[in-house]
Amino acid sequence: xxxxxxxxxxxxxxxxKTTQTKLEFLEKNIATEYYDSGEIxxxxxxxxxHKEYNNYRIGFWREFYRDGMLKESGNYxxxxxxxxxxxxxxxxxxxxxxxxxxxxxxxxxxxxxGKYSIGKKYIKTSCEGGDEINFGFVSDSWKFYDENGNExxxxxxxxxxxxxxxxxxxxxxxxx
Numbered sequence: 001x002x003x004x005x006x007x008x009x010x011x012x013x014x015x016x017k018t019t020q021t022k023l024e025f026l027e028k029n030i031a032t033e034y035y036d037s038g039e040i041x042x043x044x045x046x047x048x049x050h051k052e053y054n055n056y057r058i059g060f061w062r063e064f065y066r067d068g069m070l071k072e073s074g075n076y077x078x079x080x081x082x083x084x085x086x087x088x089x090x091x092x093x094x095x096x097x098x099x100x101x102x103x104x105x106x107x108x109x110x111x112x113x114g115k116y117s118i119g120k121k122y123i124k125t126s127c128e129g130g131d132e133i134n135f136g137f138v139s140d141s142w143k144f145y146d147e148n149g150n151e152x153x154x155x156x157x158x159x160x161x162x163x164x165x166x167x168x169x170x171x172x173x174x175x176x
Contacts, residue, residue, distance in 0.1 A: 031055055039066050047078055057095040057168060069108050074101030076168075079134055084127040092125060094169040097136040103162065105147045112154070112162060114142030136166040 031046040033055070044061030057076040065071050076095040083092040096118075103112040116136030124130045144154040 035066055037066070039068065040064055044076070056093055065106050067106070069106060070104050071106075072101060072103045072165075075099045077134070081123065081125060081131040081133050082127055083125050089127070092169065094133060094167050096134050096167045097165070098134075101162075105145075107147055109147055109149045110145050112142060112144045112158070114138060116166065133167065136163070138162055 029046050029048050030043070032043050033041045035041045042061060042063040044057055045059035046055045047058050056078050058078050060073070060075050062073045063071045074097055077098050078093060078095050080091040080093055083090050098116050098118055100113070100115045102110065105111045117139040118134050119137050120132045121135035122130055122132055138154075138159045142154070142159075144152050144158055146152050
């Protein structure tokens with residue numbers, strides 16, 4: 001009887017280990033997302049491993065307005081953060097923007113362009129204490145433009161609008 005208890009205890013500890021996915025070697029697929037009315041919303045690459053349930057963005061992506069005009073373009077990386085799941089510690093996945101991105105007004109003129117400065121940001125998770133993730137911040141080197149193409153000084157709202165779209169977690173990317 002003691003042997004069975006030891007075996008069950010061992011299995012419990014082994015099953016609580018976090019899985020480590022080698023993010024560098026993920027397979028890629030091209031994905032196209034559509035607005036409810038049928039127009040193309042975005043086009044880019046997703047990683048193959050989780051494609052049945054989530055569209056984790058990796059690599060180059062383009063997003064469009066409903067009228068087909070380019071809204072934004074740039075690259076994503078896939079990363080993980082710590083979650084507490086029913087079986088123990090597990091990984092939560094998210095994609096974050098990095099490198100140079102371009103944003104456009106609906107009339108096609110450049111709205112903002114710059115290279116994300118990657119830093120750490122605290123997020124709440126299902127684990128006590130949350131976790132820190134990689135996050136793309138807008139730096140002073142970014143350039144912002146009005147709808148006529150004239151360079152402007154960005155407001156706090158302009159910067160916040162771009163930064164709030166800097167990450168997409170597994171809940172944002174769940175297939176509907």
